[in-house]
Amino acid sequence: MPKGKNDKAEKDIQVYCNKNGIGASRVAWSAHMITVSGGAGAPAITPALTAKWNAMLAKHNVAQATALAPHNCAEAHMWMALQLQDIAPKNCDMWVYRIDNRNRIHRDAPCPNCQQWVLKEFRSQNGVKKAKTV
Numbered sequence: 001m002p003k004g005k006n007d008k009a010e011k012d013i014q015v016y017c018n019k020n021g022i023g024a025s026r027v028a029w030s031a032h033m034i035t036v037s038g039g040a041g042a043p044a045i046t047p048a049l050t051a052k053w054n055a056m057l058a059k060h061n062v063a064q065a066t067a068l069a070p071h072n073c074a075e076a077h078m079w080m081a082l083q084l085q086d087i088a089p090k091n092c093d094m095w096v097y098r099i100d101n102r103n104r105i106h107r108d109a110p111c112p113n114c115q116q117w118v119l120k121e122f123r124s125q126n127g128v129k130k131a132k133t134v
């Protein structure tokens with residue numbers, strides 16, 4: 001992953017967080033979109049999208065591994081947002097960040113929920129290419 005892409009993501013996220021008053025949360029960046037963790041960050045959920053999401057979790061045997069349900073993660077919201085725009089996650093790079101309580105951006109890894117599926121659905125994760133054998 002070229003360094004420039006990460007710089008662009010961080011700049012986009014900083015602007016987005018400042019504009020929307022978002023701090024101390026987790027943020028995903030992919031396909032020039034930004035999503036945030038937590039219930040308020042969810043895209044417009046439809047029954048069809050819920051069915052797709054549940055099928056994806058079942059396909060990868062994803063089990064809830066944190067206090068936060070898998071569908072509330074920033075990465076989950078990104079997967080859903082891409083589905084709503086008919087963009088295939090497999091063609092997209094997923095970048096994950098943690099925003100600390102002083103609004104600083106830190107490149108991060110997906111949480112234990114998302115580690116079970118992000119690399120299987122997205123082309124790469126924070127610059128790590130999907131393993132061909134997965």
Ligand SMILES: [Zn+2]
Binds near residue numbers: 074110111112114115
């Ligand atoms: Zn997660």
